[in-house]
Amino acid sequence: MANNIPRVPVREQDPAVRAHNFEEVCYGYNEQEALLEASRCLHCKNPRCMSACPVSVRIPDFIARIVAHDFEGAAGVIAKDSSLPAICGRVCPQETQCEGSCVLGVKGQPVAIGKLERFVADWSRENGKVFLEKAPSNGIKVAVVGSGPSGLACASDLAKWGYDVTVFEALHKAGGVLQYGIPEFRLPKQKVVEHEVDNLRKLGVRIETDVVVGRTVSLDELFDGEQFKAVFIGSGAGLPRFMGIPGENLNGVSSANEFLTRNNLMHGYDPEYDTPVYSGRKVVVVGGGNVAMDAARTALRLGSQVTIVYRRTENELPARREEVHHAKEEGIEFRMLTNPVEILGDERGWVRGIRCIRMELGEPDASGRRSPVPVEGSEFDIEADTVIMSLGTSPNPMLPRSTHGIEINRKGCIVADEHGLTTREMVFAGGDAVTGAATVILAMGAGRRAAAAIHQALQLGK
Amino acid sequence: MYRILKKKFLTPAICLMEVDAPRIAHAAQPGQFLIVRAGEKSERIPLTICDYDSEKGSVTIVTQEVGASTKKICHYEEGESFADVVGPLGQPSEFVHRAPQELAGSRWLFIAGGLGTAPVYPQAKYLHEAGACVDVIIGARNKDLIIMEDEMKAVCDHLYICTDDGSAGEKGVVTAVMDRLLGGGVKYDQAVSIGPMIMMKFATLKAKEYNLPLTVSLNTLMVDGTGMCGACRVTIAGKTRFACVDGPEFNAYDVDFDEAMRRQGMYREVEKELDHKCNIGLH
Numbered sequence: 001m002a003n004n005i006p007r008v009p010v011r012e013q014d015p016a017v018r019a020h021n022f023e024e025v026c027y028g029y030n031e032q033e034a035l036l037e038a039s040r041c042l043h044c045k046n047p048r049c050m051s052a053c054p055v056s057v058r059i060p061d062f063i064a065r066i067v068a069h070d071f072e073g074a075a076g077v078i079a080k081d082s083s084l085p086a087i088c089g090r091v092c093p094q095e096t097q098c099e100g101s102c103v104l105g106v107k108g109q110p111v112a113i114g115k116l117e118r119f120v121a122d123w124s125r126e127n128g129k130v131f132l133e134k135a136p137s138n139g140i141k142v143a144v145v146g147s148g149p150s151g152l153a154c155a156s157d158l159a160k161w162g163y164d165v166t167v168f169e170a171l172h173k174a175g176g177v178l179q180y181g182i183p184e185f186r187l188p189k190q191k192v193v194e195h196e197v198d199n200l201r202k203l204g205v206r207i208e209t210d211v212v213v214g215r216t217v218s219l220d221e222l223f224d225g226e227q228f229k230a231v232f233i234g235s236g237a238g239l240p241r242f243m244g245i246p247g248e249n250l251n252g253v254s255s256a257n258e259f260l261t262r263n264n265l266m267h268g269y270d271p272e273y274d275t276p277v278y279s280g281r282k283v284v285v286v287g288g289g290n291v292a293m294d295a296a297r298t299a300l301r302l303g304s305q306v307t308i309v310y311r312r313t314e315n316e317l318p319a320r321r322e323e324v325h326h327a328k329e330e331g332i333e334f335r336m337l338t339n340p341v342e343i344l345g346d347e348r349g350w351v352r353g354i355r356c357i358r359m360e361l362g363e364p365d366a367s368g369r370r371s372p373v374p375v376e377g378s379e380f381d382i383e384a385d386t387v388i389m390s391l392g393t394s395p396n397p398m399l400p401r402s403t404h405g406i407e408i409n410r411k412g413c414i415v416a417d418e419h420g421l422t423t424r425e426m427v428f429a430g431g432d433a434v435t436g437a438a439t440v441i442l443a444m445g446a447g448r449r450a451a452a453a454i455h456q457a458l459q460l461g462k
Numbered sequence: 463m464y465r466i467l468k469k470k471f472l473t474p475a476i477c478l479m480e481v482d483a484p485r486i487a488h489a490a491q492p493g494q495f496l497i498v499r500a501g502e503k504s505e506r507i508p509l510t511i512c513d514y515d516s517e518k519g520s521v522t523i524v525t526q527e528v529g530a531s532t533k534k535i536c537h538y539e540e541g542e543s544f545a546d547v548v549g550p551l552g553q554p555s556e557f558v559h560r561a562p563q564e565l566a567g568s569r570w571l572f573i574a575g576g577l578g579t580a581p582v583y584p585q586a587k588y589l590h591e592a593g594a595c596v597d598v599i600i601g602a603r604n605k606d607l608i609i610m611e612d613e614m615k616a617v618c619d620h621l622y623i624c625t626d627d628g629s630a631g632e633k634g635v636v637t638a639v640m641d642r643l644l645g646g647g648v649k650y651d652q653a654v655s656i657g658p659m660i661m662m663k664f665a666t667l668k669a670k671e672y673n674l675p676l677t678v679s680l681n682t683l684m685v686d687g688t689g690m691c692g693a694c695r696v697t698i699a700g701k702t703r704f705a706c707v708d709g710p711e712f713n714a715y716d717v718d719f720d721e722a723m724r725r726q727g728m729y730r731e732v733e734k735e736l737d738h739k740c741n742i743g744l745h
Contacts, residue, residue: 210548240692258691
């Protein structure tokens with residue numbers, strides 16, 4: 001029986017070595033490993049993995065092609081639904097999506113769908129395969145604001161259907177969070193991100209960097225002056241949240257966004273680049289999400305001793321288990337049930353420590369999670385010269401603030417219906433700008449849904 | 463794109479460049495800034511927009527060589543191109559939202575320090591063209607840091623120049639000129655100060671003495687400049703605000719200048735320390 005084969009483990013860089021470099025942690029499957037792992041799939045008639053995928057990749061179908069040694073065919077199957085497979089294969093939370101629904105997971109280990117997707121994507125890249133099937137051009141212009149996961153997914157579908165798509169990116173490199181947020185050791189920039197973005201260009205998508213829609217050009221100008229017929233807003237995460245505790249503006253305190261942007265987008269870790277990044281001797285990262293893990297593991301690689309403090313227990317850590325596991329392997333200290341109350345400064349205004357209070361779990365809150373409550377009188381200090389706040393972000397305020405007719409909610413998120421339609425005609429939105437901070441794949445799903453809605457609206461309007 | 467159409471050193475260390483950037487030229491308003499990334503490995507450096515010409519599709523920036531990155535920018539030659547120029551960023555000055563008839567006849571005092579003269583210029587020009595009365599004080603350490611004197615004269619009613627060493631204009635600091643004007647009974651509706659943080663701090667203290675409403679433009683550290691990284695955060699009336707999207711202009715009375723100055727120097731100190739380590743061979 002195929003399902004008696006244990007899940008094929010994936011080779012990784014030795015934690016002791018990788019703690020000092022920015023090269024990719026996970027090596028991925030080779031051909032033999034992929035073939036063996038693919039053979040574990042039961043090819044269920046009603047594939048739950050597929051319905052659990054936010055972009056509905058035809059998973060059993062592509063795995064069947066792997067089994068048949070038809071890697072190009074497998075890549076073609078994935079390309080129908082995802083334009084960023086090498087990225088998704090690396091950063092999707094498969095354990096709660098496709099793999100989380102795999103029947104094999106009920107009694108044993110689910111099929112390593114993510115690693116198989118990555119194998120197929122890496123194979124196509126290495127063998128120069130691109131999938132450029134598209135409808136004849138219809139000449140209708142659609143603008144996409146932001147080149148992150150939602151924007152790229154939306155642009156890809158629209159380009160395949162023949163639209164003339166321009167993506168406007170505020171930063172100097174396309175990719176959004178894939179460029180500025182996720183570190184090189186999880187997602188290689190040049191090899192993976194730029195390659196997949198280039199594939200979109202080959203599909204005919206135009207990408208204009210250095211354009212801040214809402215500032216450089218207004219939405220009205222896009223419609224009236226530049227003749228775009230529809231706009232998709234995927235402007236992503238925005239301003240970093242802080243705790244509102246004393247000392248947060250001391251020197252040596254930064255948001256995870258700043259720390260990661262300096263490192264990833266600006267290559268601060270590379271002495272050849274000019275942008276400085278400061279990671280002191282002792283770094284405390286506040287927060288428990290994937291971004292907190294990324295910041296902590298980046299600081300470690302810059303030579304710092306790193307502690308993560310989180311106010312709940314390890315069971316509630318919102319980060320992917322794999323990331324937590326990797327962080328621990330690399331030697332990052334986790335202090336759970338610990339919440340900062342003040343950042344302590346020295347006489348020059350630099351961080352010298354962080355005062356925390358111990359927490360315990362109380363009654364479950366509205367979200368069903370047991371909410372942490374402080375243990376009175378349990379304050380203690382942790383020595384630190386750098387503090388990185390990783391508490392999430394609120395959506396980027398720039399576009400809705402500078403544009404009429406786009407309603408935002410109390411949290412600053414753009415109001416959009418399930419198809420992504422905003423309160424303004426022919427303006428759609430998706431990704432973090434609508435949901436608040438979420439995942440790459442959820443943003444891609446929203447981008448695809450909006451693409452379908454834009455397609456429908458434009459066909460009706462003809 | 464982003465080709466340098468014209469380059470001129472205004473002083474040995476301050477360089478004016480006209481850069482081809484049609485989208486920015488079309489959208490720019492007084493009070494806004496832009497970000498230049500000189501080459502592929504360069505930092506993103508926020509610079510003030512000194513002028514813009516939407517017909518020509520160009521923006522004018524003025525850069526002072528203060529660190530490695532600004533030096534790099536100033537070393538680009540006419541005909542060469544920057545890797546990236548993005549903008550306009552930040553909120554335009556509040557007065558651009560006011561009706562022209564409201565601005566006509568209103569009295570403005572600008573207090574510019576050194577390079578701060580460059581961003582004051584488009585504001586003075588805008589108000590002058592709207593029929594406002596505009597007085598400008600330019601202060602600097604010495605004559606080599608006084609820029610755009612003639613251009614400024616053309617867009618204001620009175621121009622006062624002062625230097626610490628008396629090598630241009632009168633000897634003294636901007637607050638002394640403020641004292642003379644305000645103490646002498648000249649009434650202004652609004653003042654605006656742009657320059658080094660320390661000068662803006664003292665201009666604010668002086669303005670408070672005379673109950674003169676004052677706006678300042680904060681040149682904080684920035685990375686993306688689009689409301690994402692939070693490097694530019696400043697404390698305004700006790701609340702954390704972000705200079706790149708909430709500013710760069712704020713009510714001077716609300717600004718925590720001491721914190722802003724400390725934060726501005728954060729990486730200068732780090733770089734100094736790193737250099738120091740290098741010298742003794744431990745790093």
